[in-house]
Amino acid sequence: MQLSKAAELCYEITNSYLQIHQESQIISSTQEAIRLTRKYLLSEIFVRWSPLNGDISFSYNGGKDCQVLLLLYLSCLWEYFFIKAQNSQFDFEFQSFPMQRLPTVFIDQEETFPTLENFVLETSERYCLSLYESQRQSETAINMADAFREFIKIYPETAAIVIGIRHTDPYGETLQPIQRTDSNWPDFMRLQPLLHWDLTNIWSFLLYSNEPICGLYGEGFTSVGGVNNSLPNPYLKKDLSDIPLLFEWEIAHAFGKNAAGEHDPIVNTSPISVVDKERFSEYQDDYYPGWYLIDDTIERAGRIKN
Ligand code: FMN
Structure with missing residues (x-):
């Protein structure tokens, strides 16, 4: 392009x-x-x-x-x-x-x-x-x-x-x-023209855009730093409780999908690399995707302080 x-x-x-x-x-x-x-x-x-x-x-x-x-x-x-x-x-x-x-x-x-x-x-x-x-x-x-x-x-x-x-x-x-x-x-x-945005704003617009987003978000990450200080967000562990998805409409009606009448629930995430797949296979838990987390105060809960 x-x-x-x-x-x-x-x-x-x-x-x-x-x-x-x-x-x-x-x-x-x-x-x-x-x-x-x-x-x-x-x-x-x-x-x-x-x-x-x-x-x-x-x-x-x-x-x-x-x-x-x-x-x-x-x-x-x-x-x-x-x-x-x-x-x-x-x-x-x-x-x-x-x-x-x-x-x-x-x-x-x-x-x-x-x-x-x-x-x-x-x-x-x-x-x-x-x-x-x-x-x-x-x-x-x-x-x-x-x-x-x-x-x-x-x-x-x-x-x-x-x-x-x-x-x-x-x-x-x-x-x-x-x-x-x-x-x-x-x-x-x-x-810094994005200061006033909160997490719900970010996910609503990004998911609607239908642009490819980094695959790590699909694996439960909500804040991505280096490999040694970032994990999936613990608040997104699947066995904790059911978390509702607030962006179903944005995903189903995402840009370009509505024109084709598709309304599918797929999010356009980038592929996970082989090395990361191996790394993630060691995790004990399953996680909801990052866009299930909407509380700004726990967005960095997966970041380990050095
Ligand atoms: N931090 C400062 O304390 N003073 C600065 O003047 C400053 N200028 C920055 C300029 C640029 C272009 C960027 C990207 C960051 C700057 N920062 C500055 C750091 C940021 O405020 C912020 O702490 C940093 O981007 C943390 O990134 P993270 O969200 O990936 O952890």
Whole structure:
């Protein structure tokens, strides 16, 4: 897919979600969340930094939050280009999309699940990302600020980086949608237009999008870090109690499915790598998929503190 096509697809997914008429509190709050993110991107961010000339880079690690933000970012990128092209003196059909790949940075802090690594590579192709991946020096985790220092040395034109962090993430409570990095970090602007999203918003939009999502979520993970500090979420163990699925409608009516009249209950998860399959066969328990967990306060219950 070309970047322009990926951006147009994301625009159609987003529009389609915004047009859903369902008596669902989750869907209406997610529509509100999308509108606010779009406002930040189109009216506050793209007016200060051009998304088309390398000023902005996107922090991407294959996780659900940054994937949601990537879909919305590409959607706004399409709209930004479309508005510019419409205002131009030339006919729209003679305008070509001015960017081939989206500048993206993946700070691979610790040993990553091969399933996630593959997902990042596959989605890099799908969304036409130009992916900078940090190199780990040793088995020990790298320092994130140092990794970004290295990145900025290589791409000094980067004025701002988009981050899919939410208020419910650790240290996320007091963050602002647009702010400078702290003094012990390399100097650039942090663009954080997803802060107000909660877990239900994330799953509702992502499952509706019908875009491939990282297969680890299908195995009960709700927050993915390195192989040595991430497990399926213990609150999703199958023998605990029956957990209801709140996103049946989104899954059955997902983008592209409704047109074909399919309404099937399949979620588009990426394949689990052979190495991870072996790793997971050692687990004693079965788990509900990650999208059964909607309580933000226990989202990281599967993360082991080092
Ligand atoms: N953390 C800080 O304490 N100060 C910063 O200035 C800062 N800048 C960041 C810039 C970028 C582009 C990214 C991706 C992260 C930054 N962080 C900073 C760290 C994040 O706030 C957060 O702690 C980190 O992304 C944790 O990721 P996790 O959710 O994968 O654990």
